[in-house]
Amino acid sequence: MIVDRLKAAGFVFVAAILQVSVFSGVRVLHGIPDLLLVAIICVALLRGPVVGAVIGFWGGLLVDTANLGTLGVTSLLLTVAGYWIGRYGETTGRDRSHAPFVSVVVITFLYAVGSLAFHYVLGDPAPAREVLWSTLFQGIALNLILTWPVYALARIVLPQEGRRDRPERLHAIG
Amino acid sequence: MAAIGSTAQRSSSTHPTRGNAVFRRRLVVGLLCVLSLGLVTVYFRESDSGFLHSVQSTGASVLRPFEVAADRIASPFEDASSWFGGILHAKSDNKKLRKEVDRLREQAILNQSALRENAQLKQLLDYLESPRFPKDYRPVTTRVIARPPGQFVQQIVVSAGKNNGISKHDAVVTAEGLVGEVTKVANNVAQVTLLTDDSSAVSALDIATNASGISQSGISGQLTVDRVTKDQVVNRGDVLVTAGWRSGDLSSLYPRGIPICQVTQVGQSDTDLYKQIQCDPFVNFSTLDAAIVLVRKPIAP
Numbered sequence: 001m002i003v004d005r006l007k008a009a010g011f012v013f014v015a016a017i018l019q020v021s022v023f024s025g026v027r028v029l030h031g032i033p034d035l036l037l038v039a040i041i042c043v044a045l046l047r048g049p050v051v052g053a054v055i056g057f058w059g060g061l062l063v064d065t066a067n068l069g070t071l072g073v074t075s076l077l078l079t080v081a082g083y084w085i086g087r088y089g090e091t092t093g094r095d096r097s098h099a100p101f102v103s104v105v106v107i108t109f110l111y112a113v114g115s116l117a118f119h120y121v122l123g124d125p126a127p128a129r130e131v132l133w134s135t136l137f138q139g140i141a142l143n144l145i146l147t148w149p150v151y152a153l154a155r156i157v158l159p160q161e162g163r164r165d166r167p168e169r170l171h172a173i174g
Numbered sequence: 175m176a177a178i179g180s181t182a183q184r185s186s187s188t189h190p191t192r193g194n195a196v197f198r199r200r201l202v203v204g205l206l207c208v209l210s211l212g213l214v215t216v217y218f219r220e221s222d223s224g225f226l227h228s229v230q231s232t233g234a235s236v237l238r239p240f241e242v243a244a245d246r247i248a249s250p251f252e253d254a255s256s257w258f259g260g261i262l263h264a265k266s267d268n269k270k271l272r273k274e275v276d277r278l279r280e281q282a283i284l285n286q287s288a289l290r291e292n293a294q295l296k297q298l299l300d301y302l303e304s305p306r307f308p309k310d311y312r313p314v315t316t317r318v319i320a321r322p323p324g325q326f327v328q329q330i331v332v333s334a335g336k337n338n339g340i341s342k343h344d345a346v347v348t349a350e351g352l353v354g355e356v357t358k359v360a361n362n363v364a365q366v367t368l369l370t371d372d373s374s375a376v377s378a379l380d381i382a383t384n385a386s387g388i389s390q391s392g393i394s395g396q397l398t399v400d401r402v403t404k405d406q407v408v409n410r411g412d413v414l415v416t417a418g419w420r421s422g423d424l425s426s427l428y429p430r431g432i433p434i435c436q437v438t439q440v441g442q443s444d445t446d447l448y449k450q451i452q453c454d455p456f457v458n459f460s461t462l463d464a465a466i467v468l469v470r471k472p473i474a475p
Contacts, residue, residue, distance in 0.1 A: 021241040065233035072213030
């Protein structure tokens with residue numbers, strides 16, 4: 001179990017490093033892909049809300065540290081994102097092939113809104129038009145492109161295990 | 175049937191387990207959110223040398239090698255991507271750069287034009303302040319705003335007219351020499367007929383030998399000097415200036431001593447009464463940007 005958690009942490013660590021050093025510089029039609037967000041979504045879908053929340057916190061902390069940003073901002077947003085997606089995977093989205101894609105679309109949108117609101121509250125520059133109009137749709141599209149390979153990789157790194165949080169099977173007694 | 179009739183139940187031990195799991199995950203996410211908010215609060219409140227800043231600085235230093243490594247690994251892919259992107263954008267870039275080149279070329283032309291105009295204006299200024307400038311005239315410095323429309327008409331338009339005191343037949347000069355005369359005047363512009371026009375004729379004087387004649391337009395932008403009798407001496411290289419004659423109430427249009435041309439060829443034949451003289455005008459009419467109109471000062475009573 002610990003090895004599994006460490007693998008998840010390593011997976012997100014690599015994603016965070018790649019996001020900071022490579023993907024944040026990639027601009028396609030003004031949109032920026034968010035590998036870290038996609039990776040956290042995938043891990044959360046596979047491992048549930050607790051791991052999703054912890055991994056989100058970890059990834060956010062890495063990004064804020066590497067970027068010398070305000071510590072805790074990205075952590076909070078990604079913690080909530082990881083938790084929600086973990087819950088979704090645990091309940092509705094379980095075993096549905098479209099779950100990663102739906103999760104990525106919804107969370108990318110909510111993450112953008114939440115990030116904008118949080119930065120606004122903190123008094124940072126919060127260009128709503130740019131975040132919610134000029135770049136959001138391109139960002140969602142790019143994240144969707146990343147979803148399939150990242151999810152496939154995540155399934156290899158974190159193979160499905162018999163999850164303890166699943167409802168127990170009903171046994172017929174006869 | 176027994177299976178259908180029986181009541182399917184979760185094992186009784188699952189209720190506390192599920193309750194614990196729910197509590198645990200809520201506790202974890204709650205703690206993480208509080209921790210995040212705590213980090214934000216402390217980070218904001220502390221100075222740049224505070225604990226979290228120091229930790230962050232150290233963390234960034236630790237992460238730095240990983241970032242560098244990732245960047246190096248990704249750089250060939252980035253280069254390839256840039257290369258493909260460059261190809262995709264080459265057409266629009268080319269168009270953009272061509273526009274830029276055109277704009278800069280226009281700017282360079284404007285600069286060169288301004289430089290040449292500046293040099294000409296300086297020359298004019300020197301001429302106005304020199305003793306060569308005729309004393310009975312007032313200078314009106316003007317810009318050339320229109321050039322000869324074709325080879326058949328040798329006229330220009332200058333940006334000064336009646337409002338500047340210019341009147342018909344005023345002489346037009348530059349620092350190099352005579353340009354022509356004003357042939358039409360409007361309020362703010364005037365037409366100047368150049369020396370090279372067929373209708374122009376100027377009485378000329380050889381300053382070396384005092385020979386006199388009439389300078390008229392010739393071929394290929396040159397001038398011919400007519401009415402120079404064979405007994406007068408004119409040599410190649412001599413400078414001809416305006417004669418500025420006066421006879422009773424009549425006087426020449428041009429003041430005396432304005433350079434007209436330099437003799438390039440002198441000939442005579444037994445059958446002609448006059449010498450055949452050709453000369454090059456001092457003024458380069460094709461690059462004329464500014465000129466001085468000589469307005470005669472009113473004669474004191």
